[in-house]
Structure formats: C-alpha cells, structure tokens
Amino acid sequence: MSSGHAGCPFSFPSAKPQLPTASETMTALQNLLDWAKSTGVQLDGIAPQPLPGRGIGVVASRDLKKGDIVLDVPTTAIHCLDTVPTSLRQRLAQAARDSTSPRLSLHGLLAAALLLNGRHDTPPSDESPGFDSTVWARCAPSMELFKEGFPQLWPPLLQALVPQTVATIIETQRNKIHDDWTALRDLLTSTNTTYPFLAVSATSTKDQFVHAWLLINSRTFYNLVDSTRRYPYDERLALIPLADLFNHTPSPGTINKPRKAPVAVSFSTDGYTFTATKDIVAGEEVCISYGEHSNDILLAEYGFFFTSSSISQEHNGGNPYDSISLAEVISPLLTADQQTQIVQAHRSINIDRDDDANSDRADETANPIDGCTLSVDTTGAAVQVMLSPMLQIALRIVLEQKLTAEMATFGTSVAWVPCPDDRDVVLWVRKTVQAMQVVAQERLESLRVIVVDPDAASAKELLTGRWRQIQRTAALANQALQSHLE
Numbered sequence: 186m187s188s189g190h191a192g193c194p195f196s197f198p199s200a201k202p203q204l205p206t207a208s209e210t211m212t213a214l215q216n217l218l219d220w221a222k223s224t225g226v227q228l229d230g231i232a233p234q235p236l237p238g239r240g241i242g243v244v245a246s247r248d249l250k251k252g253d254i255v256l257d258v259p260t261t262a263i264h265c266l267d268t269v270p271t272s273l274r275q276r277l278a279q280a281a282r283d284s285t286s287p288r289l290s291l292h293g294l295l296a297a298a299l300l301l302n303g304r305h306d307t308p309p310s311d312e313s314p315g316f317d318s319t320v321w322a323r324c325a326p327s328m329e330l331f332k333e334g335f336p337q338l339w340p341p342l343l344q345a346l347v348p349q350t351v352a353t354i355i356e357t358q359r360n361k362i363h364d365d366w367t368a369l370r371d372l373l374t375s376t377n378t379t380y381p382f383l384a385v386s387a388t389s390t391k392d393q394f395v396h397a398w399l400l401i402n403s404r405t406f407y408n409l410v411d412s413t414r415r416y417p418y419d420e421r422l423a424l425i426p427l428a429d430l431f432n433h434t435p436s437p438g439t440i441n442k443p444r445k446a447p448v449a450v451s452f453s454t455d456g457y458t459f460t461a462t463k464d465i466v467a468g469e470e471v472c473i474s475y476g477e478h479s480n481d482i483l484l485a486e487y488g489f490f491f492t493s494s495s496i497s498q499e500h501n502g503g504n505p506y507d508s509i510s511l512a513e514v515i516s517p518l519l520t521a522d523q524q525t526q527i528v529q530a531h532r533s534i535n536i537d538r539d540d541d542a543n544s545d546r547a548d549e550t551a552n553p554i555d556g557c558t559l560s561v562d563t564t565g566a567a568v569q570v571m572l573s574p575m576l577q578i579a580l581r582i583v584l585e586q587k588l589t590a591e592m593a594t595f596g597t598s599v600a601w602v603p604c605p606d607d608r609d610v611v612l613w614v615r616k617t618v619q620a621m622q623v624v625a626q627e628r629l630e631s632l633r634v635i636v637v638d639p640d641a642a643s644a645k646e647l648l649t650g651r652w653r654q655i656q657r658t659a660a661l662a663n664q665a666l667q668s669h670l671e
C-alpha cells in the first residue's frame with residue numbers, strides 16, 4: 186500500500202471498524218476547535234459534543250439571547266470553490282481541457298478535494314491555508330455509519346422497497362455520483378502525475394469518493410457567491426467547519442405557515458454567520474433547520490428522520506413538514522395527456538419561481554408527480570388534510586370538467602392548502618389515500634419476510650418505521666376525508 190494512504194482521512198478497513206471511543210471523539214473535537222480558533226472562526230456560547238442517537242451536535246454553553254451571534258466562520262476557513270487547493274484545481278482544469286470525459290460538477294470537485302488532499306504530489310505550502318480536511322474529517326461520520334442510514338448505500342433488496350420520493354432521490358444521487366466519479370477517474374488517469382492509490386485499488390477509491398460525495402451532500406450550505414454563479418444552483422455548495430455539526434430541527438409552525446428556525450444563517454463573501462433567533466437556555470441543543478423537509482427527504486438526503494412514540498405524533502414523528510407522496514398510486518390513474526399537462530404545469534411553476542437560468546438542473550431530474558404529496562395536521566381540534574401545490578395541480582387537471590369556483594384557484598398558489606370541502610375532490614383524494622394504505626401494507630409485509638445481512642438490519646428497521654408512518658398518515662387522512670363526506 187502506498188504511503189499516500191496513511192495520510193488519507195477516509196479509510197475503509199474490510200472488517201467492521203470500532204466506533205471511536207468517547208475520549209477519541211473529544212480529542213478530535215478539541216483539535217477541530219483549536220484549528221478553528223487559529224483560522225479566525227469565532228464560537229460564542231456554543232460547544233460541539235456527542236449526543237445520544239444524533240452523532241455530534243452543538244449545545245449552548247451559556248444562556249443565549251435572541252440576536253446573539255453564536256458562530257462566525259470566515260471564508261478562508263471554509264471548503265468551497267475559492268479555497269480548493271490551486272494545484273488541484275489547475276490540474277483538473279488542465280485535464281478537463283484535454284479530455285472528452287463528462288464535466289466534474291462543483292459538488293464532485295469539493296468531494297474530490299476532500300479525497301485527494303495530501304495525496305497529490307504538490308508541496309504542502311500549496312494547500313489551502315485555511316480549511317484542514319484532515320482535522321475536519323476526524324470528526325466526520327464514517328462510511329460504516331452512513332451505510333446504516335443512507336438509502337443510497339443500502340442493499341438493492343431494501344432499495345426496491347423505499348417510498349417513491351426516496352427512490353427518485355437516490356436515483357438522482359446515483360446518476361450524479363456516477364458522472365462525477367467517471368469524470369474524476371478519467372481526469373486523474375489522463376494526467377502525467379501519478380495517483381498510485383487509483384491504480385492500486387480503484388474500487389476502494391471509488392468507495393472513498395462516494396463517502397466524500399455523501400459528506401458534501403449532507404453537510405454543506407448553499408454558497409451563492411459570484412464565483413459559483415456559473416454552476417447550477419444545486420452545486421453551489423460550501424462545507425462550513427463547525428457549522429456542519431449543527432443537527433436539524435424543523436422550524437416551528439405548520440406546513441402552510443413555517444416560522445423562523447431557532448438559528449438563522451447569513452452569508453456574504455466574507456463568510457457565514459449564525460445568529461440565535463430566540464432565547465436558548467444553557468445545556469439545550471442548538472439546532473438549525475435544513476429546510477422544511479418531509480421525513481422521506483430527510484431519510485434520502487440525511488440518513489435519518491423523525492420518529493416519536495407519542496400517539497399524536499406517531500404518523501410524522503413530530504415533523505410538521507412531513508408528507509407522503511401519492512405518486513405511485515396517482516400515476517396509474519392519469520391518462521398520458523394528463524401526465525403531460527402535469528409535467529408542463531410543474532415546469533411553468535419552476536420558471537416563475539426561479540429567475541436564474543442556471544438553476545434548473547435539479548428540476549430536470551425531479552419527477553413532478555412525486556410532488557403530489559399530502560400531509561396530515563393533527564395539532565388543531567380536527568385532523569386536517571393538507572394538499573401540496575403539485576397535488577392541487579393534479580386535481581385541477583384530473584377534475585377539470587368539474588371545477589367549482591373555489592377549486593378554480595387550485596394550482597395557482599404555491600402554498601399548501603387544506604383539502605376543500607368539494608365532494609369530487611374529497612372522493613378522488615380519498616381513493617388515492619386508500620390505495621396508499623394498501624401499498625404501505627404490502628411494503629410492510631415484504632419487509633417482514635425478506636432476509637438481509639446483519640449489517641443491513643438497522644436499515645431494514647428504519648425503512649419499516651417509515652412505512653408504518655406512511656400507513657398511519659394515510660389512515661388518518663382517510664378518516665378525516667370520510668368525515669368530510671358525512
């Protein structure tokens with residue numbers, strides 16, 4: 186094995202690795218904090234620490250007041266397009282000019298830089314003076330941990346049983362990873378410089394690249410600055426050390442009225458600033474919101490979702506932004522013409538929402554019918570069934586001949602709305618919800634009988650838990666819609 190391997194922060198021993206001990210984790214965190222201080226990162230009133238069932242998180246070390254700046258990270262300390270080592274960027278740019286390979290995305294470049302740091306034949310002085318990927322990576326989760334949570338890494342037997350939203354996301358990720366890996370491998374092997382580890386074991390290097398790619402996918406913030414403007418929106422990312430240790434909490438509010446997250450993020454060309462938007466008492470975990478994501482999206486993109494044993498929250502784990510996709514039961518009900526109309530409506534909504542021509546890459550890969558989702562709000566006196574904008578559009582298209590004045594506004598709003606009291610709408614939605622109950626029951630039965638390797642047992646448990654939530658949500662929606670009809 187080449188000596189280059191020894192310095193690589195990503196390693197994949199064949200035997201199941203031991204989790205780091207508590208003292209190893211604390212030492213790694215202390216090293217990260219020492220490095221952060223030396224690069225001008227300022228933490229005020231917060232400290233990272235391991236939290237049961239949540240990996241490492243951030244906790245208030247004193248009472249925080251609304252408006253307190255808790256973390257300030259200068260641009261020089263972040264891992265982004267502008268701080269990837271110049272030698273690596275130049276080499277990849279040169280190789281790209283000489284090659285017919287697919288383009289390496291910015292997401293792929295950031296992952297490649299994590300992987301190649303310290304492994305290419307350039308003097309250390311040419312490395313980025315700020316971001317230290319070795320110190321950072323010692324606090325990051327291992328590939329073995331990722332294999333438990335991330336559906337992208339599950340065995341095909343389990344992937345075949347994931348909800349539609351998760352299936353679409355993991356397919357999109359797979360295609361992007363494939364393109365990035367192909368581009369990187371071709372670029373590196375086409376340069377004169379030797380990358381011995383590539384020749385030694387391309388398979389293990391690909392695994393390491395996938396790990397780096399998923400780290401970038403699950404721990405970065407948008408980096409919408411001038412230098413990233415030429416890249417598609419979903420690639421304009423930056424890894425912000427320490428900020429990537431904040432866990433996610435859903436913002437308070439409801440699916441149609443989200444309110445402020447407990448910590449606000451702002452950025453400029455100088456760096457990123459994190460500010461408390463409410464008082465937080467010492468010892469409390471300090472979380473940010475990753476967005477108003479459903480449990481399916483959290484599972485596919487972040488490898489976890491919210492669960493709760495409380496009856497009132499068992500359908501969504503207390504996540505007010507949870508929803509279930511009705512795509513797999515709606516698609517067979519639509520004519521080809523209706524499907525085309527939905528795709529066109531989706532495109533026009535996205536054009537209206539988005540003034541940046543570069544930012545449509547994600548939408549091209551999304552399946553608009555996946556957006557036909559439904560949520561159940563149990564916080565009021567009566568259970569309320571909420572319809573997503575895409576589901577409103579689908580209803581408008583399907584029931585076009587029967588539009589009432591109230592329904593005529595469907596599809597023109599980008600907000601979630603409660604299911605209206607129109608009998609045709611209620612009957613149609615109820616039909617899809619009942620079909621979804623059957624799908625959930627079938628998936629749970631398949632999960633019950635399949636046998637997976639012990640390594641995949643926790644993934645199977647996670648997926649079973651998610652289908653139980655979907656089944657519960659569909660059952661609650663069915664009951665609520667029934668009462669609309671009585």
Ligand SMILES: C[S@@+](CC[C@H](N)C(=O)[O-])C[C@H]1O[C@@H](n2cnc3c(N)ncnc32)[C@H](O)[C@@H]1O
Nearest residue numbers: 239240241403404429430431432433487488489
């Ligand atoms: C940006 S990182 C946050 C730091 C992470 N906990 C760690 O140990 O490095 C995102 C990852 O944290 C975990 N995570 C975030 N929010 C969580 C939550 N509310 N509950 C459980 N795990 C969470 C998930 O594994 C997710 O992929």
